[in-house]
Amino acid sequence: MDTFKNPLLIALDVNTTEEAEALVERLAPYAGGFKVGMQLYNSAGPEVLHRLKARQAPVFVDLKFHDIPNTVAGAARVLTRYGAAILNVHAAGGGEMMRAAVEATRDEAARASIKPPLVVAVTVLTSIGQEVFNNQIGLPGSIEERVVAWALLAKEAGLDGVVASPREVAALRKNCGKDFVIITPGIRPAGAAAGDQKRTMTPGEAVRLGATFLVVGRPVTAASDPVAAAMGILAEIEAT
Numbered sequence: 117m118d119t120f121k122n123p124l125l126i127a128l129d130v131n132t133t134e135e136a137e138a139l140v141e142r143l144a145p146y147a148g149g150f151k152v153g154m155q156l157y158n159s160a161g162p163e164v165l166h167r168l169k170a171r172q173a174p175v176f177v178d179l180k181f182h183d184i185p186n187t188v189a190g191a192a193r194v195l196t197r198y199g200a201a202i203l204n205v206h207a208a209g210g211g212e213m214m215r216a217a218v219e220a221t222r223d224e225a226a227r228a229s230i231k232p233p234l235v236v237a238v239t240v241l242t243s244i245g246q247e248v249f250n251n252q253i254g255l256p257g258s259i260e261e262r263v264v265a266w267a268l269l270a271k272e273a274g275l276d277g278v279v280a281s282p283r284e285v286a287a288l289r290k291n292c293g294k295d296f297v298i299i300t301p302g303i304r305p306a307g308a309a310a311g312d313q314k315r316t317m318t319p320g321e322a323v324r325l326g327a328t329f330l331v332v333g334r335p336v337t338a339a340s341d342p343v344a345a346a347m348g349i350l351a352e353i354e355a356t
């Protein structure tokens with residue numbers, strides 16, 4: 117994790133490489149890394165990863181793979197070759213799928229003599245509340261129990277960590293140990309609009325509870341002054 121200078125990962129949920137590069141240009145001094153998700157990747161293509169890599173920015177490529185093990189392994193090899201610092205798969209894809217992803221990244225990185233990306237499992241999306249979890253998704257029990265169970269499955273499969281909401285961080289730290297990577301979206305500074313996020317916390321709370329990385333999008337990128345917003349979040353992180 118030495119490539120990340122701080123825990124703040126800014127989500128570049130924009131449509132073009134130009135918009136992404138403009139944000140990186142302004143926010144790089146305050147961000148530990150940047151996240152390229154399905155909006156930017158599907159719009160700009162892999163070229164955006166090469167452009168961000170040229171700027172020495174560690175990139176979390178958030179494409180949330182969820183498919184059969186062979187297909188996920190092939191896709192994980194591609195992102196490894198592109199130099200992703202982090203990539204994610206859905207824990208709901210099962211242990212065999214997660215293990216296939218990790219083995220593929222390690223093998224591909226060894227062939228290319230590069231560092232393998234961290235591979236993390238998406239647990240229960242931060243936009244899901246307890247009622248929807250039980251009644252629409254149809255899974256029983258509490259979200260926290262499911263997140264911890266999936267995290268243990270991910271750990272067993274050799275993954276580096278998980279993506280979860282800050283609300284589950286304390287339970288994850290307790291059950292998965294101090295070195296397990298916990299990436300938390302659903303971060304909202306005091307007073308910020310929650311939008312579609314249901315399980316949220318402030319940056320300071322998430323870090324105090326033990327989050328490794330915080331993913332923040334709109335509270336920075338849609339702010340009237342993104343630099344001031346990022347500086348404020350970083351100051352809150354550093355004050356914990």
Ligand SMILES: O=C(O)c1cc(=O)[nH]c(=O)n1[C@@H]1O[C@H](COP(=O)(O)O)[C@@H](O)[C@H]1O
Binds near residue numbers: 127238302332
């Ligand atoms: O995997 C993710 O990054 C992710 C998982 C999750 O459960 N919730 C979640 O919001 N995300 C991503 O984190 C970012 C959050 O953005 P904001 O809600 O704008 O801060 C988005 O890019 C989401 O795609």
